[in-house]
Amino acid sequence: MNKVIVPLDVPTSQEALALVDRLGDDSDFYKVGFELFTRAGPDVVRTLVDRGKRVFLDLKLHDIPNTVARAVAVASDLGVDLLTLHATGGPSMLEAAAEARAGGLRLLGVTVLTSLSPDEMGTIWDREIRSVRDDVGRLAIMSREAGIDGVVASALEASWIRGQVGQDFLIVTPGIRPAGADTGDQSRVATPADAVRAGADYLVIGRPITRATDPAAAFEAISSEIRSADTTLPSP
Numbered sequence: 007m008n009k010v011i012v013p014l015d016v017p018t019s020q021e022a023l024a025l026v027d028r029l030g031d032d033s034d035f036y037k038v039g040f041e042l043f044t045r046a047g048p049d050v051v052r053t054l055v056d057r058g059k060r061v062f063l064d065l066k067l068h069d070i071p072n073t074v075a076r077a078v079a080v081a082s083d084l085g086v087d088l089l090t091l092h093a094t095g096g097p098s099m100l101e102a103a104a105e106a107r108a109g110g111l112r113l114l115g116v117t118v119l120t121s122l123s124p125d126e127m128g129t130i131w132d133r134e135i136r137s138v139r140d141d142v143g144r145l146a147i148m149s150r151e152a153g154i155d156g157v158v159a160s161a162l163e164a165s166w167i168r169g170q171v172g173q174d175f176l177i178v179t180p181g182i183r184p185a186g187a188d189t190g191d192q193s194r195v196a197t198p199a200d201a202v203r204a205g206a207d208y209l210v211i212g213r214p215i216t217r218a219t220d221p222a223a224a225f226e227a228i229s230s231e232i233r234s235a236d237t238t239l240p241s242p
């Protein structure tokens with residue numbers, strides 16, 4: 007099964023659907039984030055679902071339990087597969103979200119944003135942050151205990167998180183760059199093969215595919231690297 011999720015980091019549904027067309031049938035999982043969702047709304051999600059694509063709606067919900075639960079129910083109705091919410095919304099919010107999900111929707115906790123430095127986290131929480139990883143692990147376990155289905159995490163932390171939360175908990179990793187690829191604004195990157203070996207279930211891979219001269223060929227090369235590294239798949 008395809009493990010690559012391509013983010014539709016473009017401002018309009020026309021550009022998003024043109025990219026989906028260029029990528030073809032094998033690429034069947036797309037991430038819709040704030041920019042596209044704010045511009046194109048649920049219509050673009052419905053169009054993707056109608057075309058047989060799976061959708062990761064990356065809205066990073068964080069609000070009172072009732073409000074989040076209602077948004078989760080709407081995302082379930084839309085036919086979304088993955089939806090993010092901030093683990094720091096707390097156990098009541100996470101439990102309400104888990105209870106409200108329906109259909110095939112699975113919820114992913116965002117633990118600590120990778121853009122946050124320990125200093126900035128210290129400012130937010132008014133305490134000394136000795137290890138960001140401890141907070142990531144703690145929030146991943148809290149998410150799991152509240153009934154959340156997985157977390158978004160750096161591939162560099164995936165195997166450690168797997169050790170904390172055990173199996174049957176999704177780990178979705180952005181920050182992926184094939185060996186030798188331009189890292190762009192990502193600083194802590196892993197190759198597709200390393201991410202899979204570290205226990206990632208899905209890999210969010212944007213620019214190495216979307217900015218390639220031939221996106222479909224780049225998608226296929228990455229998928230082939232993943233298949234070779236993935237011991238959970240039957241051998242070809």
Ligand code: C5P
Nearest residue numbers: 013015120180181182192210211212213
């Ligand atoms: O183009 P690139 O492969 O860097 O895209 C990665 C995608 O994953 C983007 O949509 C980005 O917003 C998202 N993401 C990330 N790092 C995180 C969380 C999400 O790069 N920690």
